[in-house]
Amino acid sequence: AFGFENAYKALKTLRLDYGILGPFGLPVPIPKAGKGQVVVKNHAIGINYIDTYQRSGVYKMSLPFILGREGAGEVVEVGEGAGEFKVGDRVAYREGSGSYAEYTAVDIASVGTLAPHITYDQGASVILQGLTAWTMVRSGYEVKAGDWVLVHAAAGGVGLLLCQMCKQLGAHVIGTVSTDEKAAIAKENGAEYVINYSHENVTEKVNEITKGLGCHAVLDGVGKSTWQTSLDCTRRLGTLISFGNASGVVPPISIMALSDKNLKLMRPRLFPYVDTRANFLHWWGELKELLDQGKLKLKIFKTYPLEEVVQAHKDLEGRVSSGKLLLRP
Ligand code: NDP
Structure with a gap:
């Protein structure tokens, strides 16, 4: 939309190599961990349908902003009040925005650690969609x-x-x-x-x-x-x-x-289920158990390089995909 694809291509051609890529493919500084936040170096980024609503304006966002609500990677900085995490922790997270990037500062309210045998791709595939599905069948309607x-x-x-x-x-x-x-x-x-x-x-x-x-x-x-x-x-x-x-x-x-x-x-929306750290840990704990025990099969449709995000959105909105679409920073 509105030149995003061209701006991104132009930037890649210019090979600007400082900071990270922000809205419209422009470089922005690597974020700092604020109070109650950690900075995650993303290894896998989850694409969700809501990203298309935020991009197209179905859901209004204040501009500019960085798309993306989900990712997995390693903690590289720990902010004040986020001491339950340490540098090097392997985590997955759900955020309001900002995961289509190499580094994302995330509020620890919805950050979960990953077991050693769970890959970053699995973490980024399951945290948002898995919590959405699990809360729906356990609370929305108890199946x-x-x-x-x-x-x-x-x-x-x-x-x-x-x-x-x-x-x-x-x-x-x-x-x-x-x-x-x-x-x-x-x-x-x-x-x-x-x-x-x-x-x-x-x-x-x-x-x-x-x-x-x-x-x-x-x-x-x-x-x-x-x-x-x-x-x-x-x-x-x-x-x-x-x-x-x-x-x-x-x-x-x-x-x-x-x-x-x-x-x-x-x-329903997912957020009211995971509005506090305690509520997140409750639902994440149950989902993680299913994941750790191999009770969920995660089907990854395709992993796109971050610069091919436009194609990824086209595939999702064009009903081409099945299962999860991921971006690789
Ligand atoms: P999907 O992978 O399910 O992709 C959407 C699918 O919807 C398509 O593959 C297609 O399947 C079907 N579809 C039917 N009609 C259309 C249409 N006109 N245009 C596009 N797709 C259509 O996406 P997600 O798993 O990411 O999300 C599924 C839904 O869950 C979305 O509506 C999303 O917003 C919602 N969601 C809600 C959350 C919440 O908190 N409330 C959280 C997460 C997701 P087919 O080809 O088989 O028809």
């Missing part, structure tokens, strides 16, 4: 054995984690995807049934599979284009969680839409 759960974009980054987690919790997962290739990936990750919405009617198929009852929970990160289908596929007394806007923001709705089946509706 129980025998539940029917519909997961949209089931082969996506969050989608694959949701499929695995719901299956581990004993639920029957129905996934939706746009291609047969993605259908196979969703199945490998725990979806019992997969509906290819490019040539199948999702509501009809869900009714057929659930014998007309619909799903106990519908987990919808697609947003605008799937809203009505999600409503139709949620069973009486069921829960609809709308957690993203990949196809656009869901337009304002009347709460009466929930009354035909006494539905519960939730629109």
